[in-house]
Amino acid sequence: MPTISMTVNGKPVSAEAEGRTLLVQFLRETLGLTGTHVGCDTSQCGACVVHVDGQSVKACTMFAGEAEGADVTTIEGLAPGEGELHPIQEAFRDNHGLQCGFCTPGMVMTAADLLKRNASPTEAEIREYLEGNLCRCTGYQNIVKAIQDAAGRMAAE
Amino acid sequence: MYEFELVKPASLAEAIEALKAEEAQPLGGGQTLIPTLKQRLAQPGSLVSLAGIPELVGVEVKGKVVNIKGATPHARVAELTASAFPALAAMADNIGDPAVRHRGTIGGSLANNDPAACYPAAALACGATLVLTGPEGAREIVADDYFQGMFATDLGEGEIVTEIRFPIPEASNYQKFVQPASRFAMVGVFVAKYADGVRVAVTGASEEGVFRWTEAETALTADFSPAALESLSVPAEGMMGDIHASPEYRAHLVGVMTRRAVAAS
Structure with a gap:
């Protein structure tokens, strides 16, 4: 092998x-x-x-x-250190961006990719970038909200 | 998946050599081939990965022609053709989803010639020239001769698509009616206007794969406006029919998407 x-x-x-x-x-x-x-x-x-x-x-x-x-x-x-969360992870937690959590790792990684390319995406741009990520719990509303929130947090850092 | 060997050549020459092995098959970005392997619909002896070969990736604009290397992923095509050929960039930027666009390649798409893929419409509408490289060396073929029906092309044993040369149109646009689950084209139409005439290529619709809508080309060459298409339609006969769209609906969409593409050109 x-x-x-x-x-x-x-x-x-x-x-x-x-x-x-x-x-x-x-x-x-x-x-x-x-x-x-x-x-x-x-x-x-x-x-x-x-x-x-x-x-x-x-x-x-x-x-x-x-x-x-x-x-x-x-x-x-993704997180900067042990016991810490990345701002996107924090935003998902604070905005109820997950329910069962199964899709969350993929959602967070896709969001991180998006925010690296586009630091302040519109709601439409976020939804479009999540085209390849499915969530069967949240209806996406709070995922989109979390990513918008994360963009704000990362810009403030 | 059946067992196979993954081969990672460092150069095009090594890849061509590796493809001489029995049951060897090229692997582009794998966004179609890997799902196919998982379903056990393909059983290669070895897969020759083209993704890591630097000489197979890149875009070069030479005067009025855009040359795209075969293993260039969709996202790179979108980025690198944005100023020279925006209609092609927009098309590439709307294939699948972002993660798929980071892996899937233009050469892989053209080699597979899925009847609902986007790139075949662009290549045919632009009268692109494909460079195919194999054990006998490189040869050029125009898109009209390259596409030979659903999943069928002129690619020979051991050959790969190494470059695609698109003449840049004066005006062009691609309109895709997206199949909402797969993101493939339910119907996609690429319209390209050149000094010597207009070309219209349709994907997603016909049982024969990508095709040119010649009646629309003639009408648009005389008058490049959506109004020129008012009296034209394609017959439902020979169109694909499935749970997503009937042949009649697909035929109707060909007209709608062509008019939209002309209006947006």
Whole structure:
């Protein structure tokens, strides 16, 4: 089996994996980072969104081998430190941006990608950027509100 | 997924070599192929990843032509063609969702030739030239000869789409009626106006895959306005029908989307 090496949340990691191992499997099963969720496994729901070299991707639709040498950030790596939350995570908590929480890691990672590109998105731009992330609880209202709130918090920092 | 070997060549030459292996298949961004593999609808011996090959990524504007390398992801196409060819950029920026656009590639889309994909409409409407590279070297083919029906193209064994050359139109626009679940085109129409005439290509509609609506082209070449299309329609016969749209509805949408594209050009 080939050995795959990459940087995950700032730390170099290396492990054996088959060619067909998906990035999400590698993160969850090999590295034990279970914050990244598998929702649909068909590239639709976005629960598995992580950042690869600074861009949001669906970790269920990429092979671990394709991320060889890449810089990967998962939901576990977003917060600045132990016991702290990222402003987007805080905003989700304060605005009830989650109910069951299953979609939340993907929502937060997609939101982080959006806010990096567009620091003060309109409501329409937020909704459009969330096109590939499904939530079956919230009706999206509070997710959108949380991202607007997060944009404000991050601008103030 | 069936078992296979993932091969990561560092150069185009290495990729062409790796594709000579039995049951080898190229892997672009994987946004169609990986879901297909999960459903066990494909069983490659090896997948040759094209995503990490630097010489296959990038956009170059040369006078009135935009050259896009085959492994350029949609998001990069959108970014890099925004000033030279805004209609193409807007189309690329509306494929799938952001995460899909970060991985999926123009060459992958054109190689797959899904009957509801966006890029085939752009390539056909612009009379783009595709560069296909394989064991015998590189060859050029115009879009009209390249597309050969649903999921069918002129791509040969071991060949990959390495570059697409779009002549930049004087005026152009793409209108997509989005299938709300998949984000593919229920019907998509790309209209491109050149000095020597107008070309109209339709995706998402026909059982034969992407096609040119020649009656509309003639009418629009004479008079480039939505009014020129008032008396024209495409027959429902040969249109796709499914739970999302009947053949009659798709035929109707072809007219609507074409008029909208002309109005927005």
